[in-house]
Amino acid sequence: MDNTRRKFLKIAGAAALAGIGAPAIVKLTSHTAFASEEAGHAVPVPGETGVHGEAASTGVRVGMVIDMRVFAVQPMLLDQAIAACNKVHNIPHFPDRKNEIKWIWKAPYANVFPEQEVLHKSEMAKTKPFAVLCNHCDNPSCVKACPTKATFVQPENGIVAMDFHRCIGCRFCMAACPYGARSFNWQDPRPFITNYNPDFPTRMRGVVEKCNFCGERLALGLEPACVEACSGTGAMVFGDLNDPDSEIRRVLDKEFTIQRNPAAGTKPSVYYIV
């Protein structure tokens, strides 16, 4: 990984680390503003990139492009990406659908894009599983709905994060999310974790969780686990949507992409090349 990219990832992740309960790291967020100025962006002002703001025109806004053409020819790749996420985030495995906890998972095109379902689909859209994860919307309806700010947009990088210790488990965010990206711990998840990773907190019962764009890894200068699992293939491109020189923007400039249910007005940060 080249130096500038590593630096960006660190910027993007600094706040996320604070979000997972390490008070000593909170101070890093002030460096974030400093560093992003250095990187040629305006200083992100907390609040300006908040819930009702237009697309985060200042500061870092992380996003992802999922290139289904790559996943289509490498069927194991998506499974690897999902397995990497599950392992890193201590995601429990429940055998039944009722209790499922999912951060990134597979679903057919018809389920991922029900509003863009057509009768005569390409072979890929008909047969290949698509990757589904939280869209980290710029205008997230889950954040609007949350009565305790337990889910919130990190002004430093646009990640929609969760505070597991503040969540009261009302599940308003689950009703509000137009993408079905959120899971609830209906019971203690810990007995259902197969490989425990001590670097990431496990959750207790009664709280909601979802993909966090690996905020904790970004803080260490690492790519999200799913992106890392696909490294070198171009199946998942992760980066700053507000940086016109970033790799993700180069891909977005070149390729035609679609998003899940854009009519919901939530401004998703995940793009798909189909």
Place this chain on the structure above:
Amino acid sequence: MIEKVLKGKSTYWMWLAVLGTFIAIGAACYVRQYMFGLGLTGMSRDVSWGLYISQFTFLVGVAAGGLMLVLPYYVHDYKAFGRITILGEFLAISALIMCLMFIMADLGQPLRGLNVIFFATPHSMLFWDMCVLWGYLILNCLCGWVILTAERKQVHPPKWIYIFVYISIPFAVSIHTVTAMLYCGLPGRHFWLSAIIAPRFLASAFAAGPSLIVLACLVMRKFADFDAGKEAIQKLTTIIMYAAIINTFFFLLEFFVGYYSEMPGHMHSLEYLFFGLEHDGHVYNNLVPFMWTATAFSFTGLGILAYIKIAKVFDYRLVGTAAALIFFSLWADKGLGFVFGGFVPNPLNEVTEYIPTANELGITLGIWATGFFILTLLYKIAVGVEHEIEA
């Protein structure tokens, strides 16, 4: 006044004992749920709200329905409601207590409930719902108690209380409007994303609340020697009839929008509720019997009320039957179909059906029993004061 709950006939004590049994069962079920988590309910990742939230939604309506007594009596000086207006206020108190208990039962982390106040979030409708529910509860406790005390002393209530009575009128509307806004502002749920939800909620509330009051009046007429008066009951049936007709009209409008536009998202939930939703070769229809029973009850109830009005007959059994039928139909509409139907299909166009568990039903019945227990005590006081004045 409170001493009046301590003296009663044996039927009174038997009724309280029955309710007490259900409360005890509910409490035991809640302890189990508290120890294990909400996994003991039938809720799932796809249907993430169940009976608790649906009962809460319905009962907010019952609470708001008290307005149909307060408004005619205090604003239009409709004297016939003089004896029963207090019943509307006391019904609101017990219904709101049930609402708050259902919300607590539904929280994954009930001990963190105060976070809604510590981290008050005005852009969340749940925050405003908490404000208006507590506000309306306090207003009704205050107005009900002060006015009943004055009545007992046979003096006019103090003038300042009318300020709170008049404030409580828009509050009644607001509790159900804000409850509707919990649902109708969510971008991904077509069944709820409709501007008619709040008006429909209010219409159904103004039928459900008075229906329950009519039933309570009939029960108390038989067992507690309390006569609400024929005129008051007749006026209530008129209110119930119009409100139920308006609610039906609003519901049919939803059908028109869905089935004439033929937009899949607008049809799916209605299809699931009334005809069964076919999905991947399987038909999902566990709410269909409830919805058609509710439809039949609703039209039968309206038919009976229309007969009473047109033939100019008055029979307490007919009135009671109509009120019970309409109350059940509105309960099925809002206390089952509205919430569960909204989750089908889920945002990924998948279908999961919700079936409550026995433990969940135990808690639900326990909370209803608690509400009726409180309602019985409050009505005992109100009726006791009436008897004292008459004596």
